[in-house]
Amino acid sequence: MNSPLHQFLAPDSIAIIGASLDPTKRGYKALVGLLGDGYAGKVYPIHPKLEEIMGLKAYPSIEQVPEPVDLALICTPAKTLPGILKLSGRNGVKGAVILASGFGEAGETGARLERETLEAARRGGVRIIGPNTSGLFNLHKKVNLLALDAVKPGNVGIVSQSGNMLLALALEAQHNGHIGFSTYVGPGNQTDIGFADYLRYLGEEANTQVATLYVEGFKNGREFLRVARETARKKPVVVYKSGSTAAGQKAASSHTGALAGSYAMTVDVLRQAGVNVVGKSDEILPVAEGLGLLQQAAGRRVAVLADGGGQATIASDRLSEAGLRLAELEDVTRERLRAVLFPQASLANPIDVAGSTDANPRLLATCAEILCQDRNVDQVFLVGMFGGYGIRFAQELAGDERVAAQEIAAIKQQSDKPLVVYSLYAPLKPEPLEVLRGSGVPVYDSIEHAVEVLAALSERGEFAQRDASAVHVEPVPPNAAMQRMIAAARQADRDLLEPEAKNLLAAYGIDVPAQCWIASAADLDTLDASWLDRPVAMKVVSEDILHKSDAGGVKLNLQGRDALRAAYAGIMASCRAYQADADIAGVLLTPMVAKGVEVIIGVSRDPIFGPVMMFGLGGIFVEILEDIAFRSIPLSRQDAESMVNQIKARKILEGARGAAGVDKAALVALILKVASIVEAHPEIAEIDLNPLVAYPDGYAVVDARMILDRIG
Known part of the structure; x- marks a missing residue:
């Protein structure tokens, strides 16, 4: 030990x-x-x-x-x-x-x-x-x-x-x-x-067999994540986290900082470590019981076996909401079901026996066994009034139910596919349900609780698969020139300016659009044709002006020297009016980028969990929609891929209404490179790439902000 x-x-x-x-x-x-x-x-x-x-x-x-x-x-x-x-x-x-x-x-x-x-x-x-x-x-x-x-x-x-x-x-x-x-x-x-x-x-x-935690606050979240991952490889870990971390209350100076430290971040990093997080206090024990008995499922495909259409529909709704799928049954499965059920039975998943079991509840065990043998089924969900046939119809059926319960228990022992039961008679604890419970088949009196168990079993199975195949990215050595640039900024008690942040990104192999730092109006007179013959964007460079658009510090689609001079004068006047004492280091010229899907990639050093990566929809609505995924750094490639696939707007990334999908592989590679920068330079407290425009063949870093830990 x-x-x-x-x-x-x-x-x-x-x-x-x-x-x-x-x-x-x-x-x-x-x-x-x-x-x-x-x-x-x-x-x-x-x-x-x-x-x-x-x-x-x-x-x-x-x-x-x-x-x-x-x-x-x-x-x-x-x-x-x-x-x-x-x-x-x-x-x-x-x-x-x-x-x-x-x-x-x-x-x-x-x-x-x-x-x-x-x-x-x-x-x-x-x-x-x-x-x-x-x-x-x-x-x-x-x-x-x-x-x-x-x-x-x-x-x-x-x-x-x-x-x-x-x-x-x-x-x-x-x-x-x-x-x-x-x-x-x-x-x-x-x-x-x-x-x-x-x-x-x-x-x-x-x-x-299952570790269950009610947590109000972690003191060393990073160590907990490490131990959780080790433990989850051996047995389930269930956590109910009340409230949000203290980090979520801190004042933040970037979009990333504002969103990090949230309850959503805590949930994501815990799940990354293999923890099953429950969202309601009355789910703690049902999920713990189900995981302790059944451990995990191979996937998210569920077969629903019901003796009532209404509850079959409710179960299907809840399964879909939980991210589970109704399994597409094999033809041979439907044929075997057809051979034992009434002609009016529905053989499309969910399976509604349509009265076939009213006089013979043992048919439910027969159907459960058939479903467990289907290669397209990962879990079986028995829904309805099993255990209550002897109460509802005839006392003589209680014996058949008891035998059926024994047969279902035997199926559970012989199959590696979880079998979960919801019964509306569960509160009465009839003997058949007690037989199931005593043999290790979980029985619930709530469809919602049962579905949470099915979802937890799938999550645990996915963690096992992800963990077994995880490809961990090797850390990169720090770039000496970038170390000197960061040290100089910290010595001056400031963060990196946007052009410096983009230079740092480029030093680590990240594709950054061309940029030209204009420190004074006189610098506009020395620009070569490459900056005059194409549309460009001009943005104020100031550590004091965080939201450039609000200050009138951004001008778009500029072409020619006269347009640049006018834009420069306008930006300076607007920014001085917005904040008279702002330290303005000039403006930055960048080529106009084509329209695409705006996303955000960011990092924040959470006081509890350490460096945390963020990915989601970007632009001006990032803090409103909060369609964000978080992962603790260091990342595996699987972690980065799962971030991109987690957000609700993933269909936009995949191409909506005929639009081409974005280059998700490029986004994954970028996420991993940004994570490596944070590992190489622990002095960086926050990174905010927003917006980052994603295309079918790459991306464009439109804006970059890096906040540094201050010396002392």
């Missing part, structure tokens, strides 16, 4: 510091939970006055315990923590659960106490869970420090920043009756141990 957390999340000895005989205290409830559940390890109550608690010898201090302790549950006030952790370290305590609040979340005084607590723990070699944590349990080890009732051991591991969310999941699992948990940890303030550490533990923990 690589994770040091195994030493104390599966402890063989536990000290309860602040043990109590008061039933309202955590020091009492934890002891009750350990003793009531039959914890086999050693338990050491710590109390300054009592000699015995609940039949156990009590000790006045952790120092008095006769042997090292794996885990200490500390139930005392915040101010006592530095001293207790100092003594705990002396006695070999490996991990400490700190319940107390009043630390960093309570202001500067609390933050100072939190730092002192961490320093004391580190000096003593004690790892901290919390502070401000709800606690932990390890049900297979019979460690239940929350004294939570009616939770059963199972395969779902949970890390939740909300104790109430854990309680909600526990109650939901209790109602379900078949979902159980392995380990739960409340990370609290993550003063020492963070989400990445807990996820690594769950990835290694043998009883955990």
